[in-house]
Amino acid sequence: MATELAFDPNTDIRDIGDDYKYGFSDKEDYLFKSGRGLTPEIVEAISTMKKEPKWMLELRLKALQTFLKKPMPTWGNTKMLESIDFDNIYYYIKPSERSEKNWDDVPEGIKKTFDRLGIPEAERKFLAGVTAQYESEVVYHSIREDLTAQGVIFLDMDSGLREHEDIIREHFASVIPVADNKFSALNSAVWSGGSFVWVPAGVRVEIPLQAYFRINAENMGQFERTLIIAEPGSFVHYIEGCTAPTYSSDSLHSAVVELIAKPGAHIRYTTIQNWSRNVYNLVTKRAVAQENAKIEWVDGNLGSKLTMKYPAIYLMGEGATGEVLSVAFSGHDQHQDAGAKIIHAAPNTTSIVTSKSISKDGGRSSYRGLIKVLPGATGVKTSVKCDALLLDEHSRSDTYPTMEIDEKDVSVEHEATVSKVGEEQLFYLMSRGLTADEAKAMVVNGFFEPFTKELPLEYAVELNRLIQLEMEGSVG
């Protein structure tokens, strides 16, 4: 029962010393590391090294031109965006020869890192498949044999392109056009790694597939590319986690994720982003849901310096459903600008957006959302709920909800609340013997519970532990 995990009484926050336990780094020992900055030569080098078909190289080069031409977004945190130094970033680092199927074959140093992150253990315990990406390349991938036997494909995107070029060519950039925005263009030019998932009609992958993304080098740019296709009536749950070392200068993570749910299919995509606080996390995620299909984005943003991410769902077929459950935690010098975008393009489509954010120590959380109902999309139901919790006076929360409703026969609900951790709540909990830190952690864990209960057990435990860490010493 997931509610059992809202507060883990076994955790003693005093036992845990470091605030961000993933901040360690490895010595660099790479097969290839591009120079700083972005040039057509680097794009060509990436494509050549990957032995890609010509159409992909052309797509990349065109995307590079688009990236260079496109202006920065003029919304979100423009000040932070302007401070990104694109010339200082390494756009491609190849850490090892190939993606291994056995952890023992992964280069020792990298394997150790993933051991420390608990990935092989998680795989043994509760995952149906794993890919582990280190810098630009996937160094390990595996999938349970029974799923392979049922025809499920779970590969890193580069292998996907080599082995299933037709499917990729048909769908790549079909949901998110290269020129959608500056960062989708950048990703399209220098993408590397990410996952390719294809689930045959009627197959239900009941145990989650997971991708883990690790940045190691300073000023690294990671640009994974993910495409998930669920054929009619199928189901898949994909989870991604991300961490990086703590450096004094910035790194960039800019992924593009495209989901396609065919009639009656169901895709759930869960993210627990815990980048170190020197990472810009500028990600484009979009899904298409056909008739009676269902898309769920479960999006947790805990880390990074600046995150700008608004998972989108295009409800294209009648009866399709979209849900976005987004939580954000903003601490000192962090800005989580997250939200959701739902396009109702067909009748009787339903969407639910739930956003929960917590700001503390001067952190800033923003909800930015768009609900759009196109003419002819009758019988639409949509509900947006945003709750923000402020832990102190100098933190900030903003809401930027936009609704564009071009149809009359629509049911729209919208609700937003901002609250503070109440003195009375703390007093109540402390009168039951909890310390001020424990009391705050309990209130925060409770606030996040609607999110936590959607996570597999192990993730929920980890998330609660992280929150307790964050709460340590937060009571003045």
Added chain:
Amino acid sequence: MVTPLLKIENLHAEVDGKEILRGVDLTINPGEVHALMGRNGSGKSTLSYAIMGHPNYKITKGRIFFQGQEIQELATDVRARLGISLGFQYPVAIPGVSVSNFLRATTKAVRGQEVPIKEFRKELTAAMERLGVPKEFLSRYVNDGFSGGEKKRLEILQMAMLKPKMVVLDETDSGLDIDALKTVSSGINALATPETGILLITHYQRILNYVQPDFVHVFQDGRIVTSGGAELSSKLEEHGYDWVTQEQLTSGTV
């Protein structure tokens, strides 16, 4: 001589610069049940908050001892772990935190160690049966959407699990129908052991038909104005609080 469980000496306290408690003296020994009665606004709740150490209630004079130890400087959670507990008149909701997790975390905090899960469940089930609390209670969020009666039951259920030595109950009887009052009262009686002290703060005499006090105190204008045995509460019920004021005027204590 027995060390009193709770000893309050000439306690003065203010909220937002306004003096509410004006010289409270009270001694509670192990095994005693005290009822503190008074009108709304007489400062009864303030006394309970001051005993528990609410940060907004500033003690300006006087002292509070628990088992001989001066506690008025201690943080609320430290007092709780020493063995003092307060049943709130208006318990706050903690959305997203299930009653079972809450009870487990607080029991661990107060007892200083994890109670083995099997033992914990056994204890909890017994306490829940006594209080007529259904099993579904455990997966609900603490006080979230609870009726008045459910909140009070949960307060007493917590006491049953935390096993405080000094139990302060602030208007636990308010808002209860007669059946709920009976169950809650039997829960309170179950807390009363030869080692435990109970301070029952109430506006009405009615709960004292079910919980027998050893001492009754009448609270007025921030202090105890008269004390007596159980018979005092009946007198109050009969004559109302004005009677106390009259009594005092004639006896010259005011």
